[in-house]
Every structure is written in structure tokens, then in C-alpha cells.
Amino acid sequence: MKERMNELVDIVNEADYNYHTLDNPTITDQEYDNYLRELIEIEEEHPEWIREDSPTRHAGGKIIEGFEKVAHKIPMMSLSDVFSESELISFDERIKKEGITPEYMCELKIDGLSVSLLYEDGKLVRAATRGDGVIGEDITHNVKTIKVIPLKLKEKVDIEVRGEIFMNKKTLEELNKKRKENNQPLLQNCRNAAAGSIRQLDSKIAAERKLDNFIYHLPNPLDYGIHTHSEAIEYMRHLGFKINPNNRLVKSINEVLEFIEEKGKIRPTLPYDIDGVVVKVNSIDDQIKLGYTAKYPKWATAYKFPAEEVLTKLKDIIFTVGRTGQITPNAVLDPVIVAGSTISRATLHNEDYVKEKDLKIGDIVSIRKAGDVIPEVVERKESRRTGKEKDFVMITDCPMCHTKLIKKEGQVDYYCPNEHCPARHVESLIHFVSRDAMNIDGLGDRIMEDLYNFKFIKNIVDVYNLESHKKDLIRLEGYGQKSVDNLLESIENSKKQSLEKLIFALGIPHVGAKTAKILAANYETMDNFMNATEEDLVKIKDIGDIIAKSIRDYFNKEDNIEIITKLKELGLNMNYLGTKVERNELFADKTFVLTGSLTLFTREEAKEQIESLGGKTTDSVSKKTDVVIVGENPGSKYQKARDLNITIWTEEEFKNNLPE
Numbered sequence: 001m002k003e004r005m006n007e008l009v010d011i012v013n014e015a016d017y018n019y020h021t022l023d024n025p026t027i028t029d030q031e032y033d034n035y036l037r038e039l040i041e042i043e044e045e046h047p048e049w050i051r052e053d054s055p056t057r058h059a060g061g062k063i064i065e066g067f068e069k070v071a072h073k074i075p076m077m078s079l080s081d082v083f084s085e086s087e088l089i090s091f092d093e094r095i096k097k098e099g100i101t102p103e104y105m106c107e108l109k110i111d112g113l114s115v116s117l118l119y120e121d122g123k124l125v126r127a128a129t130r131g132d133g134v135i136g137e138d139i140t141h142n143v144k145t146i147k148v149i150p151l152k153l154k155e156k157v158d159i160e161v162r163g164e165i166f167m168n169k170k171t172l173e174e175l176n177k178k179r180k181e182n183n184q185p186l187l188q189n190c191r192n193a194a195a196g197s198i199r200q201l202d203s204k205i206a207a208e209r210k211l212d213n214f215i216y217h218l219p220n221p222l223d224y225g226i227h228t229h230s231e232a233i234e235y236m237r238h239l240g241f242k243i244n245p246n247n248r249l250v251k252s253i254n255e256v257l258e259f260i261e262e263k264g265k266i267r268p269t270l271p272y273d274i275d276g277v278v279v280k281v282n283s284i285d286d287q288i289k290l291g292y293t294a295k296y297p298k299w300a301t302a303y304k305f306p307a308e309e310v311l312t313k314l315k316d317i318i319f320t321v322g323r324t325g326q327i328t329p330n331a332v333l334d335p336v337i338v339a340g341s342t343i344s345r346a347t348l349h350n351e352d353y354v355k356e357k358d359l360k361i362g363d364i365v366s367i368r369k370a371g372d373v374i375p376e377v378v379e380r381k382e383s384r385r386t387g388k389e390k391d392f393v394m395i396t397d398c399p400m401c402h403t404k405l406i407k408k409e410g411q412v413d414y415y416c417p418n419e420h421c422p423a424r425h426v427e428s429l430i431h432f433v434s435r436d437a438m439n440i441d442g443l444g445d446r447i448m449e450d451l452y453n454f455k456f457i458k459n460i461v462d463v464y465n466l467e468s469h470k471k472d473l474i475r476l477e478g479y480g481q482k483s484v485d486n487l488l489e490s491i492e493n494s495k496k497q498s499l500e501k502l503i504f505a506l507g508i509p510h511v512g513a514k515t516a517k518i519l520a521a522n523y524e525t526m527d528n529f530m531n532a533t534e535e536d537l538v539k540i541k542d543i544g545d546i547i548a549k550s551i552r553d554y555f556n557k558e559d560n561i562e563i564i565t566k567l568k569e570l571g572l573n574m575n576y577l578g579t580k581v582e583r584n585e586l587f588a589d590k591t592f593v594l595t596g597s598l599t600l601f602t603r604e605e606a607k608e609q610i611e612s613l614g615g616k617t618t619d620s621v622s623k624k625t626d627v628v629i630v631g632e633n634p635g636s637k638y639q640k641a642r643d644l645n646i647t648i649w650t651e652e653e654f655k656n657n658l659p660e
Contacts (some may be wrong), residue, residue, distance in 0.1 A: 004038075030336070033337065037342070043056060069131075081303075104249070107216055107246075108246050110272060122156040146213055160219060162215070165213050175209065216244065276305050287299040310368065314380075327398070365381065400416070401418050428460075497572075509550045510547045517578070537552075601651070630649070
């Protein structure tokens with residue numbers, strides 16, 4: 001992991017230099033975001049490894065020759081990035097834990113160049129770039145050419161304001177048209193064009209580029225008797241600065257999410273590029289209370305829109321053996337964020353799939369989520385090939401037991417025929433400790449493989465006996481006293497998991513996480529579940545003949561009964577800790593969909609209420625949906641429910657239909 005951290009430091013520093021100093025980006029913004037995010041995660045886990053030259057210690061690039069260095073009186077800090085609705089909700093929850101009921105200012109995140117403007121007695125005396133956040137570049141001669149930036153304010157005031165310099169899409173189009181006629185290289189995009197224009201030593205060039213500007217921040221509002229960010233925005237507007245008309249003050253995180261959805265839809269029609277939405281706590285007093293981390297303010301964050309095309313490097317293709325012996329090629333990727341999730345692996349399905357897409361190790365590939373669940377490699381980027389890529393070669397022997405692979409007639413998949421192949425066993429152990437199962441933090445795939453190979457863990461019972469190997473673990477490279485203590489604590493905490501987690505962790509064929517929860521809620525104890533007959537099981541909605549037979553087959557094996565007995569003796573919880581199911585005729589065996597912003601319940605609270613009464617929830621509306629519950633500003637799901645004549649409840653009706 002330390003080697004990966006050093007690699008990331010070098011990658012991001014090189015990208016920073018090319019992007020900020022030379023105005024010649026060599027990787028996409030999305031690739032940069034993901035490299036930086038991975039680096040931050042490693043440094044948070046191992047702060048003792050942080051290098052002095054880590055890009056997380058500064059906010060931008062270096063100063064180029066020809067521009068005077070400028071010290072910012074108040075540092076120009078960057079914002080933390082979030083990439084999903086759940087991360088935004090976590091941001092809101094952290095603020096509320098401080099006893100704050102926040103209002104938020106939502107602002108479009110303009111894809112341009114940050115600028116600080118300093119006025120004395122109402123006159124512009126200096127403009128500076130962010131630079132490294134402490135030292136920037138004096139770009140006053142170019143900024144004075146931007147017509148929307150006032151050279152003189154409406155009041156004779158000493159003030160510093162901050163904003164974004166950008167180029168409009170139409171301006172870029174007109175510039176490139178002229179450059180094409182003159183056989184000049186075309187400007188790549190609005191952001192690069194703006195940055196390159198503002199760093200011209202000749203201000204005539206900057207003037208010709210017709211740059212634009214929005215002001216969005218007053219770094220010292222209390223000095224002007226201002227106690228909210230919205231007041232600061234209005235004050236700066238009054239002084240003569242251009243303010244983005246799309247800003248909105250909202251009362252809750254639900255309204256923040258609505259703003260993001262709304263602006264995401266109109267994003268292509270805006271005259272300038274945006275890559276996200278900035279969310280700021282409105283109260284200055286609350287901002288002061290929340291404070292800062294070493295790198296970011298705790299009172300603001302930037303939601304980044306999902307990239308339309310997510311690019312990353314295919315570092316390797318490895319082969320895994322599933323529980324049935326099926327051999328699957330897998331892409332090992334430079335970590336990349338896709339639809340809010342960090343992806344470092346993606347299935348390549350089989351040999352034919354890889355060959356059809358002509359994938360090579362070292363390719364730059366595009367990634368998307370199939371059905372927003374499974375990461376999928378879409379295609380290679382032919383133009384990014386260097387000639388150093390390596391051809392894909394399908395293996396002929398099992399990567400674990402070295403048995404000759406077989407290919408069943410009429411099928412595309414290869415199989416390891418060895419029923420005692422250790423890979424099958426390792427897969428079941430990895431499944432047991434995974435997030436959706438016993439959720440033991442610190443026992444990732446590779447660590448589980450190590451512990452299996454070292455013979456510390458041979459079956460799931462051994463997971464709870466790792467304490468006896470503590471001294472041996474501490475001696476292993478990359479572990480140490482603290483990490484082993486944390487691991488053992490996580491193992492101990494997992495004993496408290498509710499019954500559905502344990503049922504899913506056992507790996508009973510055909511019993512997924514949702515099925516496990518249905519079973520746990522119905523039987524409430526492991527003993528009740530173990531004693532259920534096939535006839536009993538099929539009476540439960542969504543439990544068919546195949547699942548019922550699989551469960552009985554599992555518990556008919558003495559080895560499995562013995563494992564559960566040992567887990568009981570080790571103190572694992574064997575009871576369902578969730579809300580008991582009380583079947584209600586309005587909810588039992590019905591499928592519900594929630595849409596719009598709920599005000600009387602959180603989404604999780606509403607789902608728990610539905611499930612506790614025998615119903616279930618899904619995310620999409622179909623003919624199988626029984627009821628759609630609509631909150632404020634419902635989206636397309638509401639219209640689809642109307643088209644399909646599905647029962648629709650308002651949130652108030654939902655509340656009234658709940659039993660007393």
C-alpha cells in the first residue's frame with residue numbers, strides 16, 4: 001500500500017504541474033479526482049506515511065516565471081469532493097451532530113480558474129490566482145481586461161473577494177472557428193482556454209479571449225457586520241460584482257438534492273461549463289463553529305456530477321475461481337469513481353468477451369455501471385495506446401490448484417474440475433467477512449487469502465479464534481500492533497450482528513442478502529430457521545421451491561450444523577435484531593416504490609415501516625409494483641405509476657395507513 005501511495009503522489013504531482021503550470025493537462029479531470037481520492041484514503045489510514053511533497057498538502061500548482069508571487073492574507077483553501085447522494089447526506093449528518101440545524105447555499109461549480117480580487121478604497125489593486133493556496137500569481141494586468149470585473153466599486157471600501165474566471169461555450173466556439181481558419185491548434189475546452197488566457201504575459205491576448213467571471217466568496221464577512229453567506233452574496237452584488245443567478249438558499253439536505261437534480265438536467269443548456277454543485281452552510285457563526293481540517297473547510301463541500309465517460313487504466317487481468325469452479329478473468333484497474341462508488345476491479349466475464357473488445361493490459365479503458373450495480377468495461381481507447389500494451393492470454397490451468405481447466409460443451413466458460421480446489425473454500429471465507437455479511441473491517445480479499453495460506457484461518461470458525469495468533473500476525477509485514485488490535489476488535493463487534501447478516505454470511509446457495517432478511521424477520525432465531533421444513537419455507541412470499549430445497553440441503557449436512565453450534569459457543573448473536581414483521585393487509589406481500597422528497601419520514605424510516613408490516617420496497621416502477629408513495633417534487637416514477645394505473649399514496653396517506 002505504501003508503494004501505491006508513492007506512485008499516486010508522483011502521478012498527481014505530475015498532473016498538477018501539467019495542469020496548473022503548463023496549462024497542458026495529460027489526464028482527464030475524472031482520472032485526476034480518482035487518483036487524488038485514493039491517495040487521501042491511504043493517507044488517512046496511514047498518516048505516518050505522508051510525504052512532505054504530497055499534493056494533499058497544497059491546493060494547486062506552482063508559480064510560473066514571468067508572474068510576480070503574491071501572498072494571500074487568508075489562505076485560498078480547496079473544497080472536499082463528494083460523488084454520491086449518500087456522501088452528501090453524511091456531510092449533513094456530521095454538521096447536525098454539532099448541534100447545528102443548517103441552512104445551505106447551493107451554487108453551481110463553475111469549471112474555470114479561481115481568482116482573488118483585492119480592492120482598496122473601492123479600486124482594484126490586485127488580482128491573483130489560487131496558486132498553492134498560500135502563494136499565488138499576480139494576474140492583475142489580464143484581469144483588468146475582463147469587462148464584468150469592476151475596476152471601481154460602488155462604495156469606497158477595502159475588500160477582498162473571490163470567484164471564478166471562465167470562458168463561455170459560445171466564446172470558445174467562435175475562437176476555435178477563427179483558429180481553424182488561421183491553421184492554429186484548437187483550444188481543448190473552456191477551462192483550459194480560460195486558464196491559458198489569464199496566464200498570457202501580453203494582456204491584449206487575454207482581452208481578445210472575452211473571459212467572464214462570477215464572484216462567490218467573501219473571506220472575512222464579520223469585518224463587514226455580515227453573519228450569513230447569503231448576505232455576503234447580496235453585499236458583493238450591491239458593490240457591483242457579477243453573481244451567478246442560479247444560487248439558491250435552501251432549508252434542508254433534501255432541497256440540496258432537489259437542486260442538484262434540477263441543475264443536472266439543465267447542465268447541457270447552460271452557456272458555461274459546470275462540473276458540480278458547491279454546498280455551503282449559510283450561517284457564518286456556524287461556519288466558525290465547524291472550522292477546518294488541514295485541507296478543507298468542514299462547512300462546505302463540492303458535489304461532483306458523475307462523469308459521462310469514466311476513464312482509467314487496465315493495469316492487469318487476473319483470474320478468479322468461483323464457488324462452482326468457474327474461471328473468470330477480471331480487470332485490475334487504477335481506482336476510479338463510477339456513480340458514487342470507487343471501482344478497482346471489474347469482471348471481464350470470459351475469454352470471448354476480452355477478445356471481442358480487443359483488450360490489452362495497459363489500455364486506457366472506459367468504465368460504467370451496468371444497471372448501476374456491476375462495474376463494466378465498455379471499450380478500450382485506441383487513441384491512448386502507446387505500443388507498450390501486453391496481449392491478453394487465457395490460462396489453461398487453475399490459478400490455485402493447477403488442475404487442467406475444462407470447457408463444457410456449448411458454453412463459453414472454463415471450469416476447474418477439482419471439487420477440493422482451495423480457491424472455492426477461500427471464496428466462501430471472503431464472502432463470510434464481507435461488508436453485506438459479517439462486515440469485519442480489516443479482512444479484505446487479499447488479507448483473507450494470506451491468512452488462509454498461512455493456515456491461520458481454515459474455516460469460518462477460525463475467524464473468531466484469530467486472537468490466538470495475535471503475536472504471529474504482528475510479525476507479518478504491513479500489520480503491526482495497532483492494526484491487529486483494530487482487526488480483533490472488529491471481529492469481536494461482528495458477533496453482535498443481526499441474524500440476517502449471519503444467514504447471508506453462511507453462503508447458503510440461492511440465499512442472497514434480501515432473502516436472508518426475509519427469513520430472519522420471519523423466523524427470528526437461528527434455531528427456528530434451522531428447524532423449518534420445505535413446506536414451511538415455501539409459504540413465505542419470495543421463497544420458492546429452489547430456495548427452500550437449498551436451505552434444507554444445507555442444514556441436512558452435519559458439518560454445517562457443527563459450524564453453527566461452534567459459532568453459538570463463541571458468542572455470536574443468533575437472533576433477529578430488526579423490526580419484527582407484523583403482517584398488515586394494506587402492506588403484506590406488496591411492493592412499494594418511494595419517489596420525491598419525504599418530509600414526515602426519512603427514506604430509511606419509511607422502508608423500515610413498510611418491511612415491518614410485511615411489504616417490500618424497490619427502486620423502480622413496473623407492472624409488479626403495488627403502491628407508489630410520492631413526496632414533494634416527484635419525478636418520472638410518479639408519471640410512470642399513473643401510466644400503469646398503479647395505486648398512488650401521498651406521504652400523508654402513507655402515514656395515515658400505518659397502524660396506530
